[in-house]
Amino acid sequence: MLMRAARLHEIGGPERLTVESIEAPQPGPGEVLVAVRAAALNHRDVFITQGLYPNITLPRTLGSDGAGEVAALGEGASAPVVGAACVIDPMLEWGDDPAVWGPRAAILGMPRDGTFAQYVAVPAENVYAAPRGLSVEELAALPLAGLTAYRATFTRGGLQAGETVLITGIGGGVQTFVLLFAKHAGARVIATSGSDAKLARARELGADVTINYRTDEQWYKTARAAGPIDLVVDSSGGASLARAVGAVRPGGRVVIYGGTTGDVTLKPFSIFWQHLDIRGTSMGSPQDFRAMLDLVAAGVRPAIDRTFPLNDIATAAQRMQDAEQFGKIILTI
């Protein structure tokens, strides 16, 4: 059976993604074949097209996020039943330790073929019945960003109702979920961005304080004055992270899941004297994924930026590369 899939044959940026017909995968033992109805882009996909990712093997069907229906079960694979609406946990083989992924952990979409295709074969334990009440596009928005945000906010960040979280550089999928999850949990949100339009969107989604770091060079002081800040969630690294560390209250927590602007230089005194925690996180455990779905089912609507047909994936990925989006960029398949 042939299917349409967005493939990467060589490194060179999003424009190298080509949609073509290839043989559909077969579910192996313990695997499930999912008919993908919607997928979503992540920065990871763009980084892979640029060669900025370890262990790239080509050609490959990219894509970590997908939702659709169960199409077939491989030998020995059980739930969910064929035809059931489902969403895929892209974290493969996390391992036994909830505190950290194990040596066999991998993310769907590299090196294993991913969700930018009509069909994807994944381990049965990565296929979850879809929470009710969400469109397939909303379901596709959840997996990687929702998982990362859930773990950053709660499992690692320990955010409690009534606390204040500083979300640096909002607009991307993860930070937008952090905002949605934090508001749902009864926390107060301070969000920064270099774009007034994104800050306006953040306020629509519940952000209590928004700061434009391009027009307010002292944004970290403005944020601290709007605090006390119990938790920072950051993926920017560099000087921005250093300033965010300086903005958190004594005894506060800083969770990082990325470092786009590179190395961070910190004063040990500011960490030990203030009894701070800096906690790293990436993706999340199966427990995190289940808890994230439960939280969404309790009433969180993902923020969707735009929806593109799969054929326009290069345009969609370019939008992500240019950091123009607010929320998830969806692909319908």
Place this chain on the structure above:
Amino acid sequence: MLMRAARLHEIGGPERLTVESIEAPQPGPGEVLVAVRAAALNHRDVFITQGLYPNITLPRTLGSDGAGEVAALGEGASAPVVGAACVIDPMLEWGDDPAVWGPRAAILGMPRDGTFAQYVAVPAENVYAAPRGLSVEELAALPLAGLTAYRATFTRGGLQAGETVLITGIGGGVQTFVLLFAKHAGARVIATSGSDAKLARARELGADVTINYRTDEQWYKTARAAGPIDLVVDSSGGASLARAVGAVRPGGRVVIYGGTTGDVTLKPFSIFWQHLDIRGTSMGSPQDFRAMLDLVAAGVRPAIDRTFPLNDIATAAQRMQDAEQFGKIILTI
């Protein structure tokens, strides 16, 4: 009543400490007067003589660590009874939150007159009945370093039996207590130092693996190969801390309580991809102090470097400034 006390009248290093006769303090309401029999030096005392400490007011009797007997009770002060052997918790007004000290927190010996004197007046809640079986010199070795080490190792570090802890730059009071506490708790210890003599002492006290970072430039690789390292306890900061962060296992913890060599530059990727925690700590709560005394009572003997009479305090402090010691430097009074 006159008493002998080691006073600092002006900044200029340990040689500025002068032993003189001054009026003994009176215990205020809720305070206890302790007849100090032995005290101990901390780097903090040396830093203060050098002016390297915030909010220095002079002249001042220095000293955070002291043990002796209860000499008198101020109005409304209760336990322990007069004449009881006691040890002083130098952490004043920690506050209500076990996670971090409060805004009124201070350390005995600056700005409040400290233990390098025949008598010191302290809040009653800071005076603890001495655990049995220790000499007064051993008791005096406990407070600041034992408290800091207990919190770093257990409250913040979460060290468990069977885990491995890397102790960078052993020899000082805190790191030596981390070694003693970790071995008592059934953990494995890797210790580094630039001195073979200190490493030999560390082995005598139970260190399982010792590495001289002067002769082994790849000490962090040697340490990692001797791991997996679950916990690092560091007070050096700088490049040493960055290398220690790189040596810890995925999901491991790095606790810092100082930063003598200055700023640290870290790669965010190495933190978030490995799900690491970097946790700052300083001193400890009353709960930490009580737990530390209980641990010592269960069979930990402090490591004592040398004992000096109070009159030789400048010589003793010079020894600390030169980092020649292994364990605590004691003053008998």
